[in-house]
Amino acid sequence: MIMNMSQNYLPEKNISTLKNIFRIGVALNLTYLVVETVFGFCCHSMGLLADAVQNLCDVAGMVLVLSAYKLSDPVGTNRFNFGFKKGAMLIMALVALVTGVLLTFIIAGSVHQIHFPRYLDGRAISLVAAIGVLVNGVTAGLFLMVYRKRLRMRGAFRHMLADAIVSLVVLVAGMVIFFTRWYILDALVALAVVIVIIFALWELFHNSTSLVLDGVPARVEYEKLVRIFYEQDAVEDVYHLHVWAVAPDTNVLSACVRLREDNGSETVAAVLRDRLVKEGISYVTLEFETGQQEACQNTDAKE
Numbered sequence: 001m002i003m004n005m006s007q008n009y010l011p012e013k014n015i016s017t018l019k020n021i022f023r024i025g026v027a028l029n030l031t032y033l034v035v036e037t038v039f040g041f042c043c044h045s046m047g048l049l050a051d052a053v054q055n056l057c058d059v060a061g062m063v064l065v066l067s068a069y070k071l072s073d074p075v076g077t078n079r080f081n082f083g084f085k086k087g088a089m090l091i092m093a094l095v096a097l098v099t100g101v102l103l104t105f106i107i108a109g110s111v112h113q114i115h116f117p118r119y120l121d122g123r124a125i126s127l128v129a130a131i132g133v134l135v136n137g138v139t140a141g142l143f144l145m146v147y148r149k150r151l152r153m154r155g156a157f158r159h160m161l162a163d164a165i166v167s168l169v170v171l172v173a174g175m176v177i178f179f180t181r182w183y184i185l186d187a188l189v190a191l192a193v194v195i196v197i198i199f200a201l202w203e204l205f206h207n208s209t210s211l212v213l214d215g216v217p218a219r220v221e222y223e224k225l226v227r228i229f230y231e232q233d234a235v236e237d238v239y240h241l242h243v244w245a246v247a248p249d250t251n252v253l254s255a256c257v258r259l260r261e262d263n264g265s266e267t268v269a270a271v272l273r274d275r276l277v278k279e280g281i282s283y284v285t286l287e288f289e290t291g292q293q294e295a296c297q298n299t300d301a302k303e
Contacts, residue, residue, distance in 0.1 A: 021143065022066050025062050025142065026059055029055055029058050032055060033055045044118060045174075046187050047129075047186045048129065051129070051170050053102045053103065058159070060091075114187045117183040120177055120186055122179070123178050126171045136161070136163040137160075140160035166193055216243050217245045219280055220251060222241075225241065225281075226238065226241060228276065229255070232268055234267075235257055240254070241255040241256075253284050253285070256288075257286055260290075261290065
């Protein structure tokens with residue numbers, strides 16, 4: 001299952017531990033990915049191959065988190081002022097594209113296997129899937145043990161736990177095949193795994209598209225942000241309020257604020273920034289105007 005995780009809000013002292021956990025996860029899952037793929041082809045098991053695609057997504061997700069530390073370096077350049085935060089989105093899009101191609105082959109192979117069943121070694125399928133349950137279970141345990149109190153790491157734990165459950169389903173299917181010789185069950189399980197992956201891909205596509213189009217981040221309530229401004233007695237009006245994300249965990253807000261009085265803008269700005277940061281806004285840019293001033297005029301060039 002594709003993971004969409006970020007390292008935001010983690011204390012600096014835990015970053016090293018976090019990296020080590022993801023490195024262990026990558027090593028375990030990458031090793032198992034190779035083993036599962038080889039046995040999937042050797043056993044002609046579409047179920048194992050579908051599970052391998054899912055594990056490929058896991059490895060890609062963990063590598064993405066590790067690379068995000070470099071890509072999210074706040075030091076930008078004259079051309080890329082926010083750094084390369086959106087580079088993570090390019091990687092996610094590439095992962096989605098490759099996964100989509102692989103799923104096409106899995107679907108075609110599964111349909112062919114349903115129409116033309118062939119002998120499958122159910123015992124070998126169960127054995128390989130059992131290793132997957134162990135690998136995903138250990139990885140999930142690492143996330144739960146170290147970050148059991150942190151929401152995003154609990155999300156990572158749930159992803160790995162779900163993958164362990166999928167491997168368990170493949171394991172049970174292999175046992176059923178071994179005892180009953182119902183070979184098409186392997187293809188049916190593969191198609192079920194494909195459906196799970198497609199749902200994850202859709203979420204990834206939706207989030208990536210929103211980020212590229214500078215949409216309001218999913219966890220941000222635009223109406224609530226507007227109310228925060230109007231809750232301040234000194235604020236008469238707010239407009240040109242824009243919220244977007246430069247990375248999955250970095251949200252930006254800019255707004256023009258009309259004050260009732262000519263003074264007090266610094267106090268209002270401090271209060272607003274404090275409230276907005278609590279709502280998940282990383283960067284806040286406010287422009288103030290009072291009375292007849294129109295400092296926030298739309299300066300778009302018109303011909």
